[in-house]
Amino acid sequence: xxxxxxxxxxxxxxxxxxxxxNAASVQETLNKALSLLLRTPIDATGAGRTDTxxxxxxxxxxxxxxxxxxxxxxxxxxxAYLPKDIALFDLYPVHSDAHARFDxxxxxxxxxxxTRKSAFECEDSWYYPHxxxxxxxxxxxxxxxTHTDFECFSxxxxxxKTFNCVIEHAEWQQQGNQLIFTISADRFLRNMVRAIVGTLxxxxxxxxxxxxxxxxxxxxxxxxxxxxxxxxxxxLTEVHYPYIPFQExxxx
Numbered sequence: 001x002x003x004x005x006x007x008x009x010x011x012x013x014x015x016x017x018x019x020x021x022n023a024a025s026v027q028e029t030l031n032k033a034l035s036l037l038l039r040t041p042i043d044a045t046g047a048g049r050t051d052t053x054x055x056x057x058x059x060x061x062x063x064x065x066x067x068x069x070x071x072x073x074x075x076x077x078x079x080a081y082l083p084k085d086i087a088l089f090d091l092y093p094v095h096s097d098a099h100a101r102f103d104x105x106x107x108x109x110x111x112x113x114x115t116r117k118s119a120f121e122c123e124d125s126w127y128y129p130h131x132x133x134x135x136x137x138x139x140x141x142x143x144x145x146t147h148t149d150f151e152c153f154s155x156x157x158x159x160x161k162t163f164n165c166v167i168e169h170a171e172w173q174q175q176g177n178q179l180i181f182t183i184s185a186d187r188f189l190r191n192m193v194r195a196i197v198g199t200l201x202x203x204x205x206x207x208x209x210x211x212x213x214x215x216x217x218x219x220x221x222x223x224x225x226x227x228x229x230x231x232x233x234x235x236l237t238e239v240h241y242p243y244i245p246f247q248e249x250x251x252x
Contacts, residue, residue: 003069004062004092004100004244005030005044010085011055012123012232017046026050026086030061033081037074038065047100047239048107049190053231055124058089060239062100068093092244106168106184108238109193111229113179125178126233132179132204134172140203141170141183143213144196151220153196154189163189163220172200184238191228199226 007030015023019031027046034042044061071091078088112125121127144150144167151163169184181197199216202208208216208226216224240246 001066001068002062002064002094002096002098004060004094004098004241006058006060006089006092006244008057008059008087008089009055010124011050011053013083013085015052016054017048017050017056017059026056026059027061029083029086033078034063037077037081040065045100047104048188048236050234050236051191051231054234054236055232056236058238059236060100060104060241060244062094062098094243098241098243103241103243104187104239105242106186106238106240107188107236108169108182108184109188110183110235110237111181111193111197112233112235113181114177115179116177118177123232126230128179128201130205132201133206134174134179134204136206136210137172137200137204139210140200140213141172143210144170144217147217149220150189150192150196150217152216152222152225153192153199154222155191156222158190160189165189165192170196182237194228194231194234195222195225197226197229201229202226 009026013024014026017026019025019027027044030044031042034044042063044063047060050056069091075088075091113128114121114125115129117127148164148166150165154163165185165187167183167185171182173180183193203213
């Protein structure tokens with residue numbers, strides 16, 4: 001049987017989702033727990049890669065296990081065994097060729113900025129005290145939605161067949177001292193969201209214009225785009241599949 005597992009994690013202590021030979025990763029930690037409790041080697045495949053320090057409010061992975069699972073009992077045992085910064089929500093039996101990465105139809109990320117220094121948000125949000133023009137930044141979001149080739153925001157030397165992504169939604173909102181950027185697309189390139197945020201910040205500072213943004217996207221050149229904002233403000237918040245009932249999780 002193939003199973004999907006739905007979970008969340010705080011990425012501060014991990015070098016991303018994917019296994020690293022000399023550093024702690026979410027994938028390794030989850031595999032160890034599953035292998036121990038199921039008493040067989042388990043290698044879970046994630047919905048995507050997150051970089052060092054990036055968080056996930058909703059993440060999926062799939063794994064294979066010969067037999068049926070008592071899902072409520074296993075979830076309880078896994079959550080008791082796993083560290084406090086990884087929380088499992090549910091397990092779903094799926095068809096044998098279901099794939100957590102390739103079958104996802106939409107992913108959503110948020111980037112969090114706090115504009116007033118906070119002793120409590122320093123690991124979960126990026127402190128940026130400079131005034132930003134959110135109207136201009138949202139106009140930049142509208143520009144991005146008219147494009148599909150985002151090579152200019154991709155990490156260089158990335159092994160992908162295409163740089164095309166369809167952005168369904170992109171928006172900045174202010175909530176008190178918090179600025180939250182939300183972006184949804186069918187797929188994302190490596191470092192894409194952090195590079196987009198950095199470029200839109202340049203727009204909000206008046207360093208570039210909307211015309212400049214068009215030129216940057218058309219250039220397909222990462223060096224023309226803005227800086228990559230720090231990882232600890234980034235969250236994977238939603239992953240959608242056609243055969244998994246969507247459940248909006250409470251904000252963690």
